[in-house]
Amino acid sequence: MNKTPNSMRFTIGIFGCTNVGKSTLLNKLVKEDISITSPIEGTTTDSVKKAYEIDDVGAVLFIDTAGIDDDSDLGKERVKRAFLEINSIDLAIIVLKNRALNKYEIALIDKFKKECIQTLFVVNKFDDGIANLKLKNAIVLNLLKDNTDEIFTQIKKIAYKKNKELFDGILGKNEFVVLITPLDKAAPKGRMILPQVQALRDILDKGSNAYVSQNTNINELLLNFSKKPNLIVTDSQYIKEVVKNSPIDIKITTFSILMARLKGDLKQFVDGANALDRLKKSDKILIAEACSHRYVEGDIARVKIPKLLEKYLGFKPNLTYICGKEFNNIDSFSLIIHCGGCMLNDKTMFNRQKIAKDNNVAITNYGILISKIQGVLKRSIEIFDL
CATH class of the missing domain: 3.40.50.11420 (Rossmann fold)
Structure with a gap:
């Protein structure tokens, strides 16, 4: 590994309607043609990601998303994927035209407010008129002509370095x-x-x-x-x-x-592992994997954990698996067993824990569950202040 993992970067999502200049903005910010630009609406289909370094901020990840107003059948799927990115971002940049806000933009702004996500507005001034949008943190510029210095200035005011580390508070110097x-x-x-x-x-x-x-x-x-x-x-x-x-x-x-402590709420994960003792044979368990991989002999999620669960519970558990960014419709489960989440950022993991809490579903992760089943959980977490 020779660069900062995306999971440890300050994540900036670029959102807006089709053909407002989202991809043009990304290309301008990173000074590369990362995203395809075209007068034709809906050019961006899947999210485009670009790792970048900003002075005084450090490692960031830009995400260019599909237009939020695409009502076609395929477009609705693109919009769904764009909204999935909201779970992982630390800052949202909403690109707007010099006109009144439409219903899609109003709904998007309301969602960011509800999720307490910092938002920066970039008004792409296609004509020489003065933008009449009364928005806080709004930057007005022509993306085809003007530089992006003001955008970086605002990003630096909002952004923070992700400097939380694995051994904070438990390891000193010369140990x-x-x-x-x-x-x-x-x-x-x-x-x-x-x-x-x-x-x-x-x-x-x-x-x-x-x-x-x-x-x-x-x-x-x-x-x-x-x-x-x-x-x-x-x-x-x-x-x-x-x-x-x-x-x-x-x-x-x-x-x-x-990793559980770094990315999420360790106590909630520990409480989730202890919920194992309350499970009944009729209860459903969800095993959530953050990234796709080829299953091999002895796979931890598909082989080792099921065997450990069956031995501990005394019955064969009712298991369901999900993989990737999807994390919804979880209310029917009694326990969620999540992977370590090394490829997820802290925002995504906290969101997943919040969803579980809001649905009254216990959640833990692989390592904490294994320590619980092996009877060594107390020893494994005693160095942390829980």
Whole structure:
């Protein structure tokens, strides 16, 4: 990994009706022809994403979305996908024409207000008239002629650096961390998975030292060290073995629990895992995966978790799976088991937890659930202030 993951970037969505200049704006901001522009309405179909760096802000992600006023059958699907992006954005830029707001734009503005999303308005002045829209944070310019300096100035006022890290509050300088990273069939060839990379980088950023190993025999590992590690972080699937073989005075957690704390509300996830004890045979469980991947032998969501659940519950669980950005119609489930969410940003994960809470559905994640089932949840989270 040689650049900031999109999940750690400040995310800026560009919204508006068809043919108002959304794609032109994105191209102008990043100084590249990223999005296709055309006088024909509906040129942008799927969302177009561009990673970028802004001085004084850092890593950002621009998302150019389809027009919100496309009423065709295909257009309605495009609009649906555009609205899915709202769940992940930190700032919305609404591109408008120099005219009165239409019903689509009014509804969009109301939605951003309801979701408490910061909004910046860019009025694309196609003629030489003066924009008569009375909107706060409105910038009036001709996207074909004028520069975008004022837009960047406003973005800098609103944006913030995403500098929350995995070990904030639990790791200081000159400490020693052991990372247990067994390689199974699901591990990507030639690289480590994102949570492991982020953990290693954060340890180094904090001025501490890391030892990375596949060996889950902690007693054997400790023979290599002149002092005990301050913390052990392990893959969730090996937490029971690591806890069993570790001295009681060494702190232990998992990559998945660290990600749950970084991206969402850790306490809500822990409470969700404890809801496992209240499940009945008739209850439905939703397993939510954030990204698509090819299922392999021993897949954690399709093989390992179902087996663990059946053994713990004493009956075969009623499981449903979803994958990707869709996260709705969840009210019929008693428990949601979410992946670690390493490819989601914090806004998306918090939104998913809020949806679960609003529907009175318990939610947890893979790692916390596994620690619960293995009987080591208390040890895995004791370093956090819950």
